[in-house]
Amino acid sequence: MFVSYKWLQEYVDLTGITAKELADRITKSGIEVESVEVLNKGAKGVVVGHVLEREQHPNADKLSKCLVDIGEGEPVQIICGAPNVAKGQKVAVAKVGAVLPGGLKIKRAKLRGEESNGMICSLQELGIESKLVPKEYADGIFVFPSDAPVGADALELLNLDDEVLELGLTPNRADCLSMIGVAYEVAAILGRNVKLPVTEIQENGENVHDYISVRVDAPEDNPVYAGRIVKNVKIGPSPLWMQARLMAAGIRPHNNVVDITNYILLEYGQPLHAFDYDRLGSKEIVVRRAKAGETIVTLDDTKRTLTEDHLVITNGTEPVALAGVMGGANSEVRDDTTTVFIESAYFTSPAIRKASKDLGLRSEASTRFEKGIDPARTKEALDRAAALMAEYAGGEVIGGVVEVNTLKEQEVTVTVTLDRINRVLGTAITKDEVAAILTNLQFAFTENNGTFTITVPSRRRDISIEEDIIEEVARLYGYDRLPATLPVAEAKPGKLTPYQAKRRQVRRYLEDVGLFQAITYSLTSAEKATMFALETAEPIRLALPMSEERSVLRQSLIPHLLEVASYNRARQVENIAVYETGAVYLASGENELPSEKERLAGIITGVWHAHLWQGEKKAVDFYVAKGILDGLFELLGLTNRIEYKQAKREHMHPGRTADILLDGKTVGFVGQLHPVVQKEYDLKETYVFELALADLLNADVEDIRYAPIPRFPSIARDIALVVDENVVAGELQKAIIEAGGSLLKEVSIFDVYKGDRLPDGKKSIAFSLRYYDPERTLTDEEVTAVHEKVIQAVKQQFGATLRG
The missing domain is CATH 3.50.40.10 (Phenylalanyl-trna Synthetase, Chain B, domain 3)
Structure with missing residues (x-):
């Protein structure tokens, strides 16, 4: 419902209250005012002009040269392109210096060699929507009645100096679908009288x-x-x-x-x-x-x-x-x-x-x-x-x-006690205050020893029980004046479960490192239902799907995240990093509900890090995706229990994909999309991951134990091992750690080499090993003895040789 502030003043005295203040008061009373629109949209300097002469522009077929009296001494010449401009009309003229909606300022100009001192306006140019303009003026300028005074404010005559309140009415408040209904409401809020129209019919x-x-x-x-x-x-x-x-x-x-x-x-x-x-x-x-x-x-x-x-x-x-x-x-x-x-x-x-x-x-x-x-x-x-x-x-x-x-309507009467009102609202409202509210609402009532009997007017068809009256009292008394109280109960206040708290941590971490959360449909197409799934089962199809694209319950989050990335790429958003936590659905058997399993998935493409001023730009690669997950596992206290293993998965790049294992059990994967899939979704190099979130969050984690910073120096040794090309670096690192025992504290890879200096089918992997004992200084002999064990272990297990 659109309510004209100026029109409303005919029914209710609004002295001392602006349209915005009124909107605030109405909203606080329970009817939301969605907006307050100023109709002139910032326009000013528009007056009524009288077209004294009109002739064809000498240099343009579709322009007219008009002499217009704007009530300021000598008439002015205005060039007009409207097809319906004619001599004798009263029109809206934006004078030189006037401002039209949108901030357009009118200046003196020359149009095809002829001077123009202003602009004859259509209603659309004054900010009125085309669909509201009378049809006879839809394609031209607006013509005022002949009695419109020359020089008068055209915006005022068109009621564009008004403000309009847009009420967002709920279905029960049909009484406010009229100006008189709104007047009753406003009068009740302000405690003022309603002036109804007087009809004199002859x-x-x-x-x-x-x-x-x-x-x-x-x-x-x-x-x-x-x-x-x-x-x-x-x-x-x-x-x-x-x-x-x-x-x-x-x-x-x-x-x-x-x-x-x-x-x-x-x-x-x-x-x-x-x-x-x-x-x-x-x-x-x-x-x-x-x-x-x-x-x-x-x-x-x-x-x-x-x-x-x-x-x-x-x-x-x-x-x-x-x-x-x-x-x-x-x-x-x-x-x-x-x-x-x-x-x-x-x-x-x-x-x-x-x-x-x-x-x-x-x-x-x-x-x-x-x-x-x-x-x-x-x-x-x-x-x-x-x-x-x-x-x-x-x-x-x-x-x-x-x-x-033939209407037979009975008068609606509602009875409510003052005690009931105060008990429900938690207030100490007096009976005089209740009586004042009912009087402002213009509800007829009687009061006897704190019991109110109210006769509801026919305009308020939403009121029929005592709770309705209590609501009326509450909203006009002021919701903001109702005391805040906590419910009385023996139960402890609610809190997040450990699982919920960890899930919130996961989301916060991913957003901190630069990913945005996405929420996608649980329904997908039959073709996409099992793509990228960690576990697969018979797809679960809806009995009455809205469309084939949304007919099957998903078993992976990644297909819809690919749609998100593709949608953004099509709108020139090149750098995309989004994640989702949500359920996938696996069939449990015929006539049984499917099992829901929570997953965490992400997709990253484009540039991950850029300092254009320094000329630095880092594109997303496998190690960016892996690094995000490493940080997540560290947050969850699972770093030492996580293992990455090279893997081949359908729809994933065969050489840039790894399964993720927790205590030897596969809980997810990370890697690059297969180039064919990237092309299908019109994506550049794109990396995805999906994890069985419940397995990660439910994993038992030991309490954090802090160790003192070593007081004794460490000894570093580097080795470069030549091994077969098919040897996995992670397995080699694992063997070194086991052989190094308690003195070997850190192992890291710092180089991989393949080239002419090595035999065919071989590669060199260089490790940096750091030894120390927190209780004493190690001797070279002790370190050498342990180091030799490491070398012997990799020789025996992988046939490794030291690169000279």
Whole structure:
């Protein structure tokens, strides 16, 4: 619901409170104000100008040279490109120095050799959406009524000096789908009075029953139907102030009769419909259910086929409107209309909702009927519309109202005690404060010894039980004033389980090292379901999938992360590093629920580290991905239990992939995508990893033990071992550590060599070994003895020789 701040002032005194302050007060009371829009969007310096002369631009076929009086002494020359500019018009002129929406500043200029001192503006150039501009001005400038004063502020005349509050209404607050409903709400919040419109209707001596009769054959769907006849109307534009209010509320102006019905819809929340009386085709209105297969062409020129569930307004023979949703094209008000039949009815919500949903047709009217309107306003709105048509369309109101009313509504009465209110809210509100709140809400009530008996007005159809009244008291008392209390219980406060805490650590670590979290679908296609899976099982297919792309439960997180990377690459995001923690699903057997296993997966591609000023740039490689995982294993205290083993996996690069083992059991893998897969996803060199997260987080970890910094010096020895090319460096390192015993504290690889100086099929791997004893200084003899054991071990196990 869009609420004009200036229009609202007609119903409630808003002195001393700005639109933004009002929005804050409304939001605090329970209705969210989603935005406050200033309609002029920063525009200024736009006035009403009078076009005194208009002639063809001498050097351009599509430009006009205009002499315009802007109320400042001598007229000014303005070059205009609008096709509808003409002599005698009153137009919106942005003077030299004016600012238009978007920050465009108007300056003196020459267009095709002719001087232009300003700009004649269209409504779109003043910030009004194209869909709201009246059709006659959609492709040109806006023309003011002839009585618009020259030099007046055009933005003010167009109501663009207004501010509009957008209310995000919940379904229960249908009462605020009208200006009067919002006025009641604002008046209750501010503790002020509501000023309702005063309708003075003058009827002629004729009787409406001589013109039309009404019969309702579906009273359960339409308990109230009322109508008036206004004759001798002259179709034309509605008053500028009315057009401006409609546009501010998101409704395009059409003509005076249609605009008045829309204006009443916004003001009262009561949808109306205006029929061309002479096009009805009869002197009777019959409201009934549609016949199966019956058709109607609605105002949007669409032929619609109806069912027996749909309610229609007919002329006794054929439908002339789809009740509560949209009128029919066969009876619409046109330029030659002279007599109007105004319909004001109360249709029940289910009937309108059914038709609106079945036909895919939503309108401002159907929205209000679906949520429920106030039947007490049906005739009030009808009378006001007739009076406005008499005033602004020059019509005569025929005497009387044609009406059918079978509505049997009982007054809603709610009883609640002061003790109950305070017990629920945890407050100490006095009965005088409660009485003041109910008075501000304009709820009739009586109070007896702390018991309130409230008669709920028909406009508040959301209130029926005592909890509703307690909520009203709470929100108007102020949610921010309610005391904060902790629940009384014996249980200890909740906290994360060790598993949850570790998982949070993992996520925080990955984000700290530069990866972004992704959340992807659990459903994938049959082709991708088992790709990259650590464990595979029979794919689990949905019984009724929305699409084949989302028909099977995933067994790996990587396929969807590849889609994330591909999506970003297609939008010129070259450097991608994302991770996901989520479940995969493995079939447990027929007619059994699948087992869920939590996985951690990541994908990295592009440049990992760059200092362009220094000319440094490091692309992602295997060791970047492995380094991220090494840091993770260190965080979890698993470094000494993790082992990497070269592996070959489908869809992975055969020479740059490693399985990851925890205590000898495979818990994941890391490596580069196979070039074929990279090409399929349009990716450059890309590295991925996936881990069985539950296995890592549930692993028993010993307490951290700290050792003192050694006081005695260490001795380093380097060896270069020549071995067969197929010998894995990790296995060689493991053998060195075992042979070195307690004195060997550190082993690291610092060189690998293959070349002409070595026999074919051989490679050299150089290790740096560091020996020390924390309790004493080692002698060369002791180190040499241990070092010889190391050399003998690698010779025996791998046939290694020392490189000379």
